[in-house]
Amino acid sequence: xxxxxxxxxxxxLTVGAFLLAAVLIxxxxxxxxxxxxxxxxxxALAAIPLAEGIYRGDAGPIVVGVVVLVLRAGALPVxxxxxxxxxxxxxxxxxxxxNTTSSLLITAGLTILAYAVTRPIIALNPAPATRxxxxxxxxxxxxxxxxxxxxxxxxxxxxxxxxxxxxTATAFLITGGVPLIVELGASLxxxxxxxxxxxxxxxxxxxxxxxxxxxxxxxxx
Amino acid sequence: xxxxxxxxxALQVVCVLAGAPLVVGGMRQVRARLEGRAGGxxxxxxxxxxxQLRKQQIxxxxxxxxxxxxxxxAAGSTLLIAAIMPIFALGSPLDSTADLFGVVGLxxxxxxxxxxxxxxxxxxxxxxxxxxxxxxxxxxxxxxxxAVFALSIPGQSANLAAIVSATLHNPGQVLSLGxxxxxxxxxxxxxxxxGRLPVDNPSTHLELxxxxxxxxxxxxxxxxxxxxxASAMRLTVLLTLLANLFLPWGIAxxxxxxxxxxxxxxxxxxxxxxxxxxxAAGEVFIxxxxxxxxxxxxxxSFLLALLAVTASYFLATPTH
Numbered sequence: 001x002x003x004x005x006x007x008x009x010x011x012x013l014t015v016g017a018f019l020l021a022a023v024l025i026x027x028x029x030x031x032x033x034x035x036x037x038x039x040x041x042x043x044a045l046a047a048i049p050l051a052e053g054i055y056r057g058d059a060g061p062i063v064v065g066v067v068v069l070v071l072r073a074g075a076l077p078v079x080x081x082x083x084x085x086x087x088x089x090x091x092x093x094x095x096x097x098x099n100t101t102s103s104l105l106i107t108a109g110l111t112i113l114a115y116a117v118t119r120p121i122i123a124l125n126p127a128p129a130t131r132x133x134x135x136x137x138x139x140x141x142x143x144x145x146x147x148x149x150x151x152x153x154x155x156x157x158x159x160x161x162x163x164x165x166x167x168t169a170t171a172f173l174i175t176g177g178v179p180l181i182v183e184l185g186a187s188l189x190x191x192x193x194x195x196x197x198x199x200x201x202x203x204x205x206x207x208x209x210x211x212x213x214x215x216x217x218x219x220x221x
Numbered sequence: 222x223x224x225x226x227x228x229x230x231a232l233q234v235v236c237v238l239a240g241a242p243l244v245v246g247g248m249r250q251v252r253a254r255l256e257g258r259a260g261g262x263x264x265x266x267x268x269x270x271x272x273q274l275r276k277q278q279i280x281x282x283x284x285x286x287x288x289x290x291x292x293x294x295a296a297g298s299t300l301l302i303a304a305i306m307p308i309f310a311l312g313s314p315l316d317s318t319a320d321l322f323g324v325v326g327l328x329x330x331x332x333x334x335x336x337x338x339x340x341x342x343x344x345x346x347x348x349x350x351x352x353x354x355x356x357x358x359x360x361x362x363x364x365x366x367x368a369v370f371a372l373s374i375p376g377q378s379a380n381l382a383a384i385v386s387a388t389l390h391n392p393g394q395v396l397s398l399g400x401x402x403x404x405x406x407x408x409x410x411x412x413x414x415x416g417r418l419p420v421d422n423p424s425t426h427l428e429l430x431x432x433x434x435x436x437x438x439x440x441x442x443x444x445x446x447x448x449x450x451a452s453a454m455r456l457t458v459l460l461t462l463l464a465n466l467f468l469p470w471g472i473a474x475x476x477x478x479x480x481x482x483x484x485x486x487x488x489x490x491x492x493x494x495x496x497x498x499x500x501a502a503g504e505v506f507i508x509x510x511x512x513x514x515x516x517x518x519x520x521x522s523f524l525l526a527l528l529a530v531t532a533s534y535f536l537a538t539p540t541h
Contacts, residue, residue: 009397016398016532023528027521104520108527115531134531 007055008128014051015132018044018169019111022139022162026103026146029092031154035080038158038165042072045165048172052129064183068168071187076161076194083154083198098149107142114138121174129173136173139166151212153204157197164190226312226475229482230304233313236486237303237461241453242266244460244493248501249424255505270450276442284341284439291338292440292447295331299454302327308461309485311382312475320379321369324462325362328414331451332358339436346428350435353512357413357420357432360519364410367526371403372466374533385469395467399533402525404467409522411463415456417500419510420518430509457493460500464492 021041025034046069053061084091096103114137122130143166147159168186246263253260280289302324305315319327332354339351373379375394376387387394394400413420416433426434437448465472471488473481510518 012532013398016402016528019528020402023524027517100517101520104517104524108524111527111531 004055004128007051010051011048011128011132014044014047015135015169015173017041018165019135019139022142022166023104023107025158025162026107026142027100029100031084031091031152032081034155034158035077035084038080038161039073039077041162041165042074042076043069045072045169045172048169052172060180064180067180067183067187071191072161072165075191079194079198080154080157080161083157083201096150103145103149106145110141110145111138114141133170133173136166136169140170142166153197153201157194157201160197161190161194223312223476225477225479225482226310227314229310229473229477229485230313230315232482232486233308233310234300234303236308237300237454237457240490240493241450241457242270244457244497245453247494248497251498251501252505255502266449266453270446273441273446273449274443278443279441281342281439283343287341288338288439289444291334291341292444292451294334296447296451296454298327298331298334299451299458302458303454306381306458306462307385307465307472309489310473310475310477310482311386312477313382316380316382321373321381321384322366322379324381325365325369328455328459329358329362331455332414335436335448342439344439346435346438350432350438353432354436357515357519360516360523361410361413364406364519364523364526365414367523367530368403368406368410371399371526371529371533374399374530381465382475385465385472388466388469389472397533399529400467402529402532404463406522406526406529407463407466409518409525411459412500413515413519413522415452415459417456418504419507420515422509430512432512456497460493460496461489464489464496468492 018041021037021044025037025041028034028037046065048065049061049068050065053059053065098106115134118134118137121133124130140163143159143163145159146162147156150156150159164186168183243263243266246261246266249265250260250263305313305319306324307313307316336351336355336358339347339354341347369379372384375391375397376384378384378387412418416423421432422430423433425431426438428435433452437445440448471485471492473485477485
């Protein structure tokens with residue numbers, strides 16, 4: 001059991017780590033380190049229901065937390081790491097559409113925006129979990145930004161997984177726990193999406209010799 | 222305010238004056254040993270200063286008073302910071318005159334003075350160095366202000382002594398998210414501001430890469446000694462600031478006894494020596510960043526500082 005103050009402290013630290021992982025994903029270029037950061041983000045996500053389960057003495061959130069931990073911090077990053085190419089040009093996100101400096105400043109703007117638009121939600125119920133919603137919401141916006149600004153198929157997949165992580169985190173924080181069956185369904189969906197993306201990435205590489213999606217825009221014979 | 226607090230504040234200035242070259246010497250020595258060299262010893266910067274102070278005063282033709290007074294402004298503003306901020310005692314008589322924002326302003330006053338001096342010489346290197354230095358300074362300033370803002374939220378004040386005593390009364394807040402993020406942002410900013418690796422290499426005079434050294438290339442003799450002394454003091458003051466904002470233990474109170482002042486002196490010496498040693502040891506493992514990649518690093522530290530503000534302002538649980 002933990003006290004309310006410890007629970008709030010643990011929650012702040014986890015959500016902060018969650019947001020920090022998203023920021024570092026925007027910062028780094030090496031695809032393998034981006035995937036490792038995604039695993040850390042998954043672990044931070046799993047800590048939200050785990051902390052809640054321990055605080056309330058309830059087994060349900062703990063089971064959800066363990067499932068999330070195994071899937072998002074274990075299985076999905078391992079699958080993605082296998083899809084990272086070995087060629088030199090394939091291991092880095094060398095030329096994103098927006099350069100890193102502007103990306104970081106845009107991320108800062110998105111974070112502020114998230115705090116601005118979630119104020120009514122916090123005003124509804126100023127509990128520790130609700131106060132952390134803006135950080136999870138900021139990660140949703142950052143994930144969408146990563147998806148539209150990256151060129152490599154793999155980093156777009158990371159953006160997609162980050163989006164899913166952040167939506168799950170928002171759900172955990174707002175509703176105070178998602179039923180196990182719903183979480184299981186969503187997680188299986190994501191797992192299959194990553195399977196398909198992994199297969200697609202390796203076939204793209206075999207057919208076209210690269211995963212730069214910008215080169216696949218026009219038809220050639 | 223006791224007489225001893227005034228004595229302690231005066232002692233702070235003397236200690237920064239005398240200790241700054243030793244800090245630089247210690248960092249060079251750590252670096253030399255880790256690279257397998259013998260090194261010049263901790264006292265080498267003092268010997269260099271003595272040599273330069275004995276040399277003849279030379280002023281390049283065509284330079285104006287801007288060039289002549291810049292070293293004095295840089296050194297003077299740093300010494301003023303040393304008198305204001307709590308280094309080993311909290312109750313400096315100047316403490317109420319300037320808060321952390323004032324200290325940041327004084328730091329940039331020194332930078333701007335040297336930048337103008339670099340432009341005043343009219344040489345290619347001086348102008349190039351000034352342009353680079355002011356680019357970095359312009360990127361550093363918002364980060365420092367944001368990090369300061371984040372640190373002043375828990376203490377409800379931007380006054381340095383108030384922040385330090387708030388941390389002393391509530392040690393747990395050092396490990397809060399906002400404080401950790403502000404620490405990382407401040408470390409990056411201090412590295413950029415004092416021209417250490419990976420932003421600038423202080424031990425090179427290669428024309429393509431130098432920043433601070435290019436700016437002060439025309440100085441010689443006693444003025445060069447003053448410039449180097451000022452940059453060593455700036456490094457020392459910033460390391461002290463970092464140590465006292467995040468690890469204030471051992472600092473003497475507002476109404477100290479002689480023993481407490483002595484203890485504070487020993488504590489801050491140990492803390493600064495450890496920070497400087499860690500910085501020097503870290504520099505062995507990294508190469509200088511390309512100049513065009515520096516804004517990336519500083520944008521990252523700006524973002525960390527912004528997150529520190531949001532974390533300590535929005536996430537912080539209400540204490541009442």
